[in-house]
Amino acid sequence: MKEKIILKTEYMTLAQLLKELDVISSGGQAKWYLQENTVFVNGEIENRRGRKLYAGTMIEIPEIGTFFMTKKGTKDASK
Known part of the structure; x- marks a missing residue:
């Protein structure tokens, strides 16, 4: 989910x-964290802390969850 x-x-x-x-925490x-753990942005491994996440971007952090960036007032395209 x-x-x-x-x-x-x-x-x-x-x-x-x-x-x-x-x-x-900071x-x-x-x-x-990004050197020691795998984080996926739109299905690709990402290790840049400054990576810009816009509406429509999907982020997966194994063992934590999957997240979908959205703007307030837009329809949920993740379903």
Whole structure:
């Protein structure tokens, strides 16, 4: 099941998402986390903490979940 993450701005960085999900406690830990763990963005392995996540982007963090970026007011395209 995909969990929706509603964007309040045009995009969110991968580090910001990890912090919002409480996977890391500070943005500085993102680089370490991405070196030690696998994160998929739109089905491809991603290790850049500054990767911009726009509406329509799907992020999979094994053992944590799958997340779908969406803008407030848009229809849920993840179903």
